[in-house]
Amino acid sequence: QVQLQQRGAGLFKPSETLSLTCDVYGGSFSGYYWSWIRQPPGKGLEWIGEINFEGTTNYNPSLKSRVTISADTSKKQFSLKLTSVTAADTAVYYCARTPRDGSILVFDSWGQGTLVTVSS
Amino acid sequence: DIQMTQSPSSLSASVGDRVTITCQASQDIRNDLNWYQQKAGEVPKLLISDASRVEAGVPSRFSGSGSGTDFIFTITSLQPEDFATYYCQQYDSLPYTFGQGTKLEIK
Numbered sequence: 001q002v003q004l005q006q007r008g009a010g011l012f013k014p015s016e017t018l019s020l021t022c023d024v025y026g027g028s029f030s031g032y033y034w035s036w037i038r039q040p041p042g043k044g045l046e047w048i049g050e051i052n053f054e055g056t057t058n059y060n061p062s063l064k065s066r067v068t069i070s071a072d073t074s075k076k077q078f079s080l081k082l083t084s085v086t087a088a089d090t091a092v093y094y095c096a097r098t099p100r101d102g103s104i105l106v107f108d109s110w111g112q113g114t115l116v117t118v119s120s
Numbered sequence: 121d122i123q124m125t126q127s128p129s130s131l132s133a134s135v136g137d138r139v140t141i142t143c144q145a146s147q148d149i150r151n152d153l154n155w156y157q158q159k160a161g162e163v164p165k166l167l168i169s170d171a172s173r174v175e176a177g178v179p180s181r182f183s184g185s186g187s188g189t190d191f192i193f194t195i196t197s198l199q200p201e202d203f204a205t206y207y208c209q210q211y212d213s214l215p216y217t218f219g220q221g222t223k224l225e226i227k
Contacts, residue, residue: 044221045156045164045209046218047215047217058214058215103152104170106154106211107154107156107166108166
């Protein structure tokens with residue numbers, strides 16, 4: 001059974017670059033897309049972007065200018081970088097496996113979540 | 121972006137009740153809709169994909185229906201462990217988007 005383990009700092013100052021990594025255990029890395037999703041405190045879910053094992057990325061246009069998602073297939077990990085963070089980026093950040101079964105796409109396995117706070 | 125609108129935003133119900141949540145898409149998304157359950161302090165859990173396909177291990181009291189722009193999520197005979205927030209999510213078009221959530225509370 002696949003497990004996703006997130007790591008990275010939880011406190012950033014405005015204008016800094018947020019960086020998180022998600023390690024994948026117990027399952028294949030190839031053949032899947034891998035996503036980052038965030039949830040501001042007390043609010044709903046926002047998809048940030050995704051990457052596949054070949055390095056193909058898709059980003060939410062609302063964040064595209066500040067987001068980079070990368071992957072290291074040999075280490076079975078993928079990472080999120082978000083530049084120029086502000087208080088509006090304060091949220092719980094999740095990584096998630098994003099399999100596609102034909103035309104069906106789901107977020108079926110999630111990391112434990114990382115609360116990222118942006119504060120001076 | 122496709123906007124997903126859930127109704128109601130919150131709902132009070134009792135154990136044993138039948139509950140219905142609706143999700144409306146701002147444009148036709150065919151059957152490209154999932155439903156997730158999120159309990160307080162926990163990660164979201166996938167319940168239903170492809171609008172009506174119940175995931176393995178999910179109790180049969182959960183169901184989904186609809187296509188195009190209008191979707192329904194139903195829980196028959198609410199159990200204590202079902203009190204949570206529920207989200208719909210479309211994957212028809214990038215960016216993938218979620219509804220604002222429906223918080224199901226105990227009456």
